[in-house]
Structure formats: structure tokens, C-alpha cells
Amino acid sequence: MNYCYVSSPIGRLLLAGHDGLLCYVGLPDGKARISPQQDWRQVEDGFPAVTQQLKEYFSGQRETFSVALLPAGTDFQLSVWSALREIPYGQIRTYAQIAEMIRRPRAIRAVGAANGANPLPILVPCHRVIGANRSLTGFAGGLAAKSHLLGLESAK
Secondary structure: OEEEEEOOOOOOEEEEEEOOEEEEEEOOOHHHOOOOOOOOEEOOOOOHHHHHHHHHHHOOOOOOOOOOEOOOOOHHHHHHHHHHOOOOOOOOEEHHHHHHHOOOOOOHHHHHHHHHOOOOOOOOOHHHEEOOOOOOOOOOOOHHHHHHHHHHHHOO
């Protein structure tokens, strides 16, 4: 696994993957903070396309990402993460709406757990999911980061 760090307005992000596929985006705080494993290799400019697209996103010039991703998860998690990628830039959905999208309307809590286990935050926009009462609930990178991302997207 190769990794590199990228600066962002929400702090330093860790990008990790192999064979040109991105597997992880580690956020600077919260449960989404990850550290390189001993067998990982740090490479300068390891993911130039991802780095460029993140720069464009944070500057308000990009709304979608077009990089190769390789998230590891269960079939259920993968279905949730796929649904998250369908949420348009600047819009939000509730956990119940995501459960409906994947045709598992009773799986609201499981959707929340899958959302929290997302290994590719920002690129797979789990920050666009809010509570049924429209509150900013759980975000593995912390609510300050979630608020910043949603504010960035709503400013456009």
C-alpha cells in the first residue's frame, strides 16, 4: 500500500492505495483518522489525480470526482457507499432516504454504521447524510469537518 499526505482546509489528509486505486482517505480528526501501517510505503505525489481533484473541490471548482476507487467492505456497505455517490453536490439526504435508495427501508441503523465505516470520505460523500431531524449527526472526521464540507458545497 502506498500513501501520501495532502493539505486541505480541514487539515492534512492521508491518501492510501495501490496499483493506481485509492483505498483510503484518512481525515485529520475523529474515527476517520488513520495512520500508515508498517508495511505501507510513503511516496511523494502518490496520487496526483486525487490530489488535483481535491484541490479543485476545496476551491469550489469541482463537484464530482472521477478517480479510481477501491473501497473494501461488505456487499451491504458497498451498496450504501454507491448510494452516497449518487447524492448530488450541495444536497443532503437522511439515513432513512439512503436506506430507501438501496431498497432496505428498515436498515436505517445499518446504513448509519456503513456510512461511518466509509473508507473514502469526501470522495464518497458521507458528509451529505444528516439525521431525520436535519441535525448534523455523526461524521467520522468530526462535526466541524462535516459542517465545513457542507458549508463549502452550499456556498456555490
